[in-house]
Amino acid sequence: MKELRRISVIGIGLLGASITLSAKREMPSVRVVGYSHRADTRRKAREYGVAHEIADDLSGAVEQSDIVILATPIQTFAEYFRQVAPVLKAGCIVTDVGSTKTLPHRWAAKMLPKNIFYVGSHPIAGSEKRGLEFARDDLLTGARCIVTRTKKTDPVSSQQVEQFWKRLGCKVHSMTPAQHDRLFGMVSHLPHLTAVSLVNSCSAEDMKFAGKGFIDTTRIASGPANVWADILLTNPRNCVVGIDKLIKQLWAVKQAISKQDAKKIEKFLTQAAQKRAEMIQHKIDQNELF
Amino acid sequence: MKELRRISVIGIGLLGASITLSAKREMPSVRVVGYSHRADTRRKAREYGVAHEIADDLSGAVEQSDIVILATPIQTFAEYFRQVAPVLKAGCIVTDVGSTKTLPHRWAAKMLPKNIFYVGSHPIAGSEKRGLEFARDDLLTGARCIVTRTKKTDPVSSQQVEQFWKRLGCKVHSMTPAQHDRLFGMVSHLPHLTAVSLVNSCSAEDMKFAGKGFIDTTRIASGPANVWADILLTNPRNCVVGIDKLIKQLWAVKQAISKQDAKKIEKFLTQAAQKRAEMIQHKIDQNELF
Numbered sequence: 001m002k003e004l005r006r007i008s009v010i011g012i013g014l015l016g017a018s019i020t021l022s023a024k025r026e027m028p029s030v031r032v033v034g035y036s037h038r039a040d041t042r043r044k045a046r047e048y049g050v051a052h053e054i055a056d057d058l059s060g061a062v063e064q065s066d067i068v069i070l071a072t073p074i075q076t077f078a079e080y081f082r083q084v085a086p087v088l089k090a091g092c093i094v095t096d097v098g099s100t101k102t103l104p105h106r107w108a109a110k111m112l113p114k115n116i117f118y119v120g121s122h123p124i125a126g127s128e129k130r131g132l133e134f135a136r137d138d139l140l141t142g143a144r145c146i147v148t149r150t151k152k153t154d155p156v157s158s159q160q161v162e163q164f165w166k167r168l169g170c171k172v173h174s175m176t177p178a179q180h181d182r183l184f185g186m187v188s189h190l191p192h193l194t195a196v197s198l199v200n201s202c203s204a205e206d207m208k209f210a211g212k213g214f215i216d217t218t219r220i221a222s223g224p225a226n227v228w229a230d231i232l233l234t235n236p237r238n239c240v241v242g243i244d245k246l247i248k249q250l251w252a253v254k255q256a257i258s259k260q261d262a263k264k265i266e267k268f269l270t271q272a273a274q275k276r277a278e279m280i281q282h283k284i285d286q287n288e289l290f
Numbered sequence: 291m292k293e294l295r296r297i298s299v300i301g302i303g304l305l306g307a308s309i310t311l312s313a314k315r316e317m318p319s320v321r322v323v324g325y326s327h328r329a330d331t332r333r334k335a336r337e338y339g340v341a342h343e344i345a346d347d348l349s350g351a352v353e354q355s356d357i358v359i360l361a362t363p364i365q366t367f368a369e370y371f372r373q374v375a376p377v378l379k380a381g382c383i384v385t386d387v388g389s390t391k392t393l394p395h396r397w398a399a400k401m402l403p404k405n406i407f408y409v410g411s412h413p414i415a416g417s418e419k420r421g422l423e424f425a426r427d428d429l430l431t432g433a434r435c436i437v438t439r440t441k442k443t444d445p446v447s448s449q450q451v452e453q454f455w456k457r458l459g460c461k462v463h464s465m466t467p468a469q470h471d472r473l474f475g476m477v478s479h480l481p482h483l484t485a486v487s488l489v490n491s492c493s494a495e496d497m498k499f500a501g502k503g504f505i506d507t508t509r510i511a512s513g514p515a516n517v518w519a520d521i522l523l524t525n526p527r528n529c530v531v532g533i534d535k536l537i538k539q540l541w542a543v544k545q546a547i548s549k550q551d552a553k554k555i556e557k558f559l560t561q562a563a564q565k566r567a568e569m570i571q572h573k574i575d576q577n578e579l580f
Contacts, residue, residue: 124501144499186492187500191507197539198484199562201532202476207569209434210477211414213510215570217481220503222566225559232555236547242491243544247537249487254533257526265522269515272489276512279497280505 002091002160008033008065010058010080012045014127015097016071017135020051022168025137035061045132059087067164069121070096073230077104081111090115093157097123099184100234101148101177109152117157120148120177122184123170130224138169142287145170148177185238186245192228193243195221292381292450298323298355300348300370302335304417305387306361307425310341312458315427325351335422349377357454359411360386363520367394371401380405383447387413389474390525391438391467399442407447410438410467412474413460420514428459435460438467475528476535482518483533485511 009016012034034051045054055061101120108118125143145165149158195218256264283289302324313322324341335344345351391410398408415433435455439448452462485508546554573579
């Protein structure tokens with residue numbers, strides 16, 4: 001395993017700055033560099049001391065780094081890959097924290113030279129707050145992190161990225177970008193689309209009578225629109241498949257209700273309650289709840 | 291307003307027993323009678339002292355009562371109306387706590403004689419726990435209660451039922467059963483169908499990777515299947531309308547994602563986030579949160 005001397009995080013919002021803070025704490029021998037294209041964010045990042053160094057330009061941020069981590073919107077990755085490609089030192093590992101992984105892998109293969117090694121990452125950590133002032137050096141502690149690789153991914157670099165997240169306290173899982181995007185299409189992007197669609201189905205007047213059930217079911221619909229548009233637009237096929245699956249279920253229960261098929265309705269409800277109970281038990285067993 | 295001397299609650303689960311306990315506390319001059327068709331529940335009800343008297347048969351429970359409250363499954367109401375009709379004293383008010391109201395009104399009109407006055411009620415109170423051992427005399431404090439009436443409903447009885455719930459601490463709203471079932475079809479039954487359909491769309495294996503978003507969005511899918519089947523089966527038309535509205539939204543966002551229509555997707559997400567923020571603000575203003 002290559003020794004890390006310098007890592008750079010591009011984009012220092014809540015997650016990016018939590019990574020720099022965690023790296024500062026857990027890797028005392030590593031120089032941690034941050035960069036934002038916004039002058040105001042760079043000023044705040046210096047004020048809060050989230051990294052050893054806040055670079056004023058992208059080239060300065062990434063040159064000589066062993067690992068470069070993109071923590072910007074997914075749709076900016078292709079352009080960042082293009083810009084950093086000529087500046088990165090040979091053997092540099094590039095990764096990212098995007099919530100979808102197929103397109104980042106495709107863009108990296110196209111934009112980065114052969115002597116730069118791209119590995120995908122998706123640390124599942126966040127907060128309802130936004131901005132580096134809410135960054136925490138323990139945000140990643142105990143969080144799952146998916147590391148994605150294809151047949152073309154350099155195995156040593158993939159291991160190094162896994163090691164990096166483990167050192168920050170993450171529980172690492174490895175899979176292909178296609179597996180990742182299918183899986184999170186179902187358990188993350190589809191629930192978001194569902195919550196948003198449910199709110200948009202109801203009138204504001206009706207929602208005054210909403211109870212705790214409605215409030216919980218739609219909580220994630222309050223997430224930041226720009227972040228979610230970025231996710232949905234970069235995982236279109238899996239979102240479409242997920243929506244089709246959900247519509248199929250809704251259609252089936254609608255038929256059962258129309259036909260007053262009590263047995264089918266009870267089965268439909270019981271199946272969901274049981275599956276959810278098993279999920280909760282799994283989470284408790286894995287120490288992932290509370 | 292008629293003076294209350296005796297009230298009877300038929301069905302003494304968590305909600306029924308919370309009503310008897312609250313009535314005992316708030317109406318010291320009223321004799322509170324409970325009844326369950328299950329011997330074991332009657333035994334427990336006596337042990338916990340949830341009412342002044344636990345009747346051993348239905349006739350004994352309801353005769354001479356001023357208000358009879360059904361707190362049994364909605365689909366049992368027609369049969370209870372039929373059984374109590376010959377026993378009730380003239381002028382008795384019958385109400386219920388069912389989560390749907392159109393069918394109870396229809397059944398009451400058919401089964402109860404002219405000198406018995408039916409008014410619908412839907413106190414929005416409950417717990418994730420079930421059974422009278424979890425009943426509380428403050429479960430109804432601050433809860434909304436919808437009282438439903440049609441043109442045929444006796445206005446004095448309707449007022450008396452509203453007064454009854456207010457004395458137990460409820461915030462009372464009055465509407466027609468049709469308005470009630472349309473409204474709760476959207477903000478309660480549709481969210482339930484949505485959560486259940488979402489769980490049933492996902493595989494148990496995928497759900498191991500579910501995060502907090504999925505867990506919250508599907509929380510209500512863990513509700514009791516028999517209670518929810520009873521609700522859905524007695525509000526079929528509004529459930530179907532709600533499902534159709536949701537499918538229309540899902541279809542629209544699916545089209546936007548397929549076409550990579552970033553503007554439309556952002557608008558869809560922003561609209562939901564704003565509507566939900568307004569709802570939360572309304573709840574805070576009304577002291578209905580926390």
